[in-house]
Amino acid sequence: MNKNTVLTAGFAQIPKGTTLYEVSTMVGCVLIIDVDAEVICDASFTFVMDKTSEFLVSLLVGKTVADGMQEITKAIQERFLAPGQGAVLQAIRAAIERYHEKKA
Incomplete structure (x- = not known):
């Protein structure tokens, strides 16, 4: 891991x-x-x-x-x-947003 990561x-x-709500009421996301x-x-x-998490990670890495969420939103929605x-x-x-708040 690069030392300049957060x-x-x-x-x-x-x-x-939703069916998902019956399993868990919240979803958490951790980004490096x-x-x-x-x-x-x-x-x-x-x-x-695990497959759900793995798939989402594959959509996000890189x-x-x-520029905010445009590219990410498009990938998730599609x-x-x-x-x-x-x-x-x-x-x-x-x-x-938390990343951008602390960066500023």
Whole structure:
């Protein structure tokens, strides 16, 4: 791991009435960001099923956080077709916003 990385986290509530809500009420997202390149180096999610987390990580690694969420939102909306998509995006958004707040 590059010494110029930070770990940031975000959380979001999963909508009631979804199957996912019955398993967990919250989704958490941890991002490791290279501060120099402003690129996501690694990520982790609080899903019970590893494949869900692995897939989301594959969508995020290498994505920039410099321009906000446009590239990430597009990738999640097009390729993560599962209940809780909005909560996943909100958790990622919260982690990225925390990064930008501390960076400023």
